[in-house]
Amino acid sequence: MKKLLTVMIVLAMTLSLVGCGKSSNTSSKTLSIGVFEPASGDNGAGGKQETLGMQYANSVTPTVAINGETYNVVLKIVDNQSATDKAPTAAQQLVSDNVSVVLGSYGSGVSMAAAPIFEQAKIPAIGASCTNPAVTQNRPYYFRVCFIDPFQGSVMASFVKDQFNAKKAYVLNMLGEDYGSGLATYFANAFKKQGGEVKSEAFPEGTSDFSAYIQNAISYGADVIFAPSATTYASLIISQAASAGCKIPITAGDTWESSVILDAQKGTNLKVYVSTFFDENDKSGVAATFVSGFKAWLNADSQHKTDNGGNDIVAAVSALGYDAYMTAIEAIKIANSTTGEDIKNAMPKVSFDGVTGHISFPNGGDAAKSDAFIKQADNGVFKFVKRQSGAS
Incomplete structure (x- = not known):
């Protein structure tokens, strides 16, 4: 009986060690991307639609490989309230959250108000629809995927x-x-x-x-x-x-x-x-795939549909939000790093076909765009x- 008890104890300890080893080997790593958008204020409706594009992109591409390891990408979302006096506090919250890159914002004024904070923290920001030229002028850490005003x-x-x-x-x-x-x-x-x-x-x-x-x-x-x-x-x-x-x-x-x-x-x-910036009836491959997937995703969640205005119309800012997220992923892969400075330095090398057109940065922080819808x-x-x- 004692011999059997001893065997059982040894077996239990062995299984416990194996279990610990397995947990260590499968531990996931996380990379945080900040979403700096208005969910309230004058631009709250548009900000929600832009954020939806980013959230959908995260559902499509929830991980990224860095140095041979898989990182789960987590969105840290803050509300800048459409207000230039509130924007710095929201931006600082993302810095405190240790995000590697920031997406947004809908509204050029809040983007400009937050730019010095992101720059001081050496965190690159990728705007989706902030079109005022001053957003990127003399701001080496700010980029955008839209045309400008x-x-x-x-x-x-x-x-x-x-x-x-x-x-x-x-x-x-x-x-x-x-x-x-x-x-x-x-x-x-x-x-x-x-x-x-x-x-x-x-x-x-x-x-x-x-x-x-x-x-x-x-x-x-x-x-x-x-x-x-x-x-x-x-x-x-x-x-x-x-x-x-x-x-x-x-x-x-x-x-x-x-x-x-x-x-x-x-x-x-x-x-x-x-x-x-975009027409949901665009029949090109990347755009058509995005539209069908995004509509299905909206209709599967009542809150998403509410945030979209109660319908499944695909707003151009949602497409831009999607492209902004995918631009960040491309830069992270090129940088092969979670460090903001490395990701910022990788941005000029980004070149891929987004749903709103080809995305590249041949002339600084502004993506090259040639026409509008x-x-x-x-x-x-x-x-x-x-x-x-x-x-x-």
């Missing part, structure tokens, strides 16, 4: 000339808001360069009554309104223009490619056009109009 402003100026033979444009944006004021300026300059006339106005933050601005556009005899602004204001501009019987086409940039704009335009006769909001859906290049 001088190009987008030129694209929309060319579009309204071609589409409406517009000679007079009324430009409206929020006072002091980096994205809107910058894009408004680039559009106005490009439109005037093509021989057009411009009347520009800016509304203060918190404005809810746009009736006077709409009447100013009508009185001016504008052929087109260009109103780059956050979706919360865009919804009011569209609904109040419709109530005023305004027949002037209203145009804006990428921010307006949102379910919020579709809801505001639905049931009206207003013509609303936006420039954007123009879409029309029409009774609950965005209809593809054309691909448009900028003015020559």
Whole structure:
């Protein structure tokens, strides 16, 4: 009996040691990627859609190999609240979370506010849809996968000339808001360069009554309104223009490619056009695969669908969010490292076919882009109009 007890004890100890050894050999390593996006504030709706693209990309590619070892990629998500005064605190939280690279943000102003913090921590950031040129200017740690506002402003100026033979444009944006004021300026300059006339106005933050601005556009005899602004204001501009019987086409940039704009335009006769980065009806292999997979992923989770605006329309910012994540993965693989400085130094070597086009960085932090998609909001859906290049 004692002999049997001894054998059982030895066997139990052996199994215990084997178990410990197995646990040690299969221990997983983790790499953290920060998601710096608005989930609240003026740009909360767009920020959620951009984040969805990153989350879906993480579900498609949840691991990365570094030095022959597999790392689980974990997203650390913070809400920058669409506010430049809140952005630094959110950015610092990601630094404290020891992320290797950051994705975002929807909204150029918050990206610029956070840039010094990421740079000081030597953590590279990859923007998805932050289009203001200043995001990457003199910021060696900031990159982005979208086109930029001088190009987008030129694209929309060319579009309204071609589409409406517009000679007079009324430009409206929020006072002091980096994205809107910058894009408004680039559009106005490009439109005037093509021989057009411009009347520009800016509304203060918190404005809810746009009736006077709409009447100013009508009185001016504008052929087109260009109103780059956050979706919360865009919804009011569209609904109040419709109530005023305004027949002037209203145009804006990428921010307006949102379910919020579709809801505001639905049931009206207003013509609303936006420039954007992607069309879900693109039939090319990479894009088509992304669209079908993303829609299935959205519809499988009620919270994801809610964050997308309650539908499974594929927003361009979701496609850009996906590309931003995949860009980070490519840079990590090239760097073969989890260190921010190494990943930043690997970024110029990134070159792959993303869902929004080829992604590479031949001229610093901005991805090379040559044209934009123009879409029309029409009774609950965005209809593809054309691909448009900028003015020559």
